[in-house]
Amino acid sequence: MSWPASAYLLAPLSPWFDRVRRVLPWRAADLDRPHPDPYAVLVSELMLQQTQVATVVPYFDRWMARFPTARALAEADEDSVHKAWEGLGYYRRARFLRASAAAVAERGWPADLEGLGALPGLGTYTAAAVGAIAFQWPTPALDGNAFRVLARLLALEGDPKAQANALRAWLAPALEAHGPSRITQAIMELGATVCAPTPSCGACPLAAPCGARRAGRTGEIPPTAARAKPKAASLWLVAFQAQDQVLLVAPAAKGLLAGLWRWPALEADALPSRPPGSDALLAWPGWTQVYTHRREAVSPLLVPLPAPFPPAPGHRWVPLGDLADLPLGKRDQRLRDLLARPGQPPLEAPAVEALVRACAAPSA
Ligand code: SF4
Secondary structure (H helix, E strand, O other): OOOOOHHHHOOOHHHHHHHHOOOOOOOOOOOOOOOOOHHHHHHHHHHHOOOOHHHHHHHHHHHHHHOOOHHHHHHOOHHHHHHHHOOOOOOHHHHHHHHHHHHHHHHOOOOOHHHHHOOOOOHHHHHHHHHHHHHOOOOOOOOHHHHHHHHHHOOOOOOHHHHHHHHHHHHHHHHHHHOHHHHHHHHHHHHHHOOOOOOOHHHOOOOOOOHHHHOOOOOOOOOOOOOOOOEEEEEEEEEEEEOOEEEEEOOOOOOOOOOOEEOOEEEHHHOOOOOOOHHHOOOOOOEEEEOOOEEEEEEEEEEEEOOOOOEOOOEEEEEHHHHHHOOEOHHHHHHHHHHOOOOOOOOOHHHHHHHHHHHEOOOO
């Protein structure tokens, strides 16, 4: 590896960051001291995984008002934690955050990177980012943005993640020289605002030494990985309503959707046939719900019933009045919102029977 010294190459970042940095609710005013509230850094880093800054800001503010300390979060019940996270997606992060807060409330903050990395959900990047920003440890944090910036700056060939260890070793002296929190956040800011996938090199403090810019190869460094096409699915999302109760699927203990309540969702081809009468879906148009690996054509249905039926395992009747307080994923929030609108024309009896059969206990 014959890269120029990082402390020299990245020196322009510090004054640039002083000029342009955004005021963010988790960002300390003084970047050259340990952060006054490491818990706020932990919350922000978990929220920022996979989510844009603009989306995170209002969630962070509400979260800190509701759970202002690690202890307050550790003592909160799981439904209220998921409720506060509702809409941010990737709900595992909320559970990890609560579990990390419990560990910190019980044993205090870890004293080194290894201890931070052992907290639930932190991983190599987040542990290093919290170490640098909260505690001023010279622990280089490389996320997608940082890899892109460094790959271009150093004109790296191939996937920069393959050189992660070498890049961390290279970066550490710059953190020591210019301040871990300052340089870590400056790289994040540069990757988010200037060295974006389509870079604005004219506004970049690293334009002069940037290898990719000088070679005219910013469009090909780093190479973009081909994404798998999302799997297509088509489903009925059903709100059974009986005597001021609605039928929901109770949260799973594990997996991507753990902690979230859901409406019964019936894959269109799981029903013996399209429910007769379902063409009368006039009031509620469907929509397409896009996830990273899945693309769902969702048809929402309201099925009013005179009385509840014995639910299939995992399903539960809950009072309509409790619905607003239960954590739901984005797709299911949308049907909850529709319930407040004028109803659709009633479904025909055979359609209702087919739907009930799919969600009732076997003996019902
Ligand atoms: S000069 Fe352009 S490609 Fe190079 S680091 Fe700056 S924004 Fe990125």
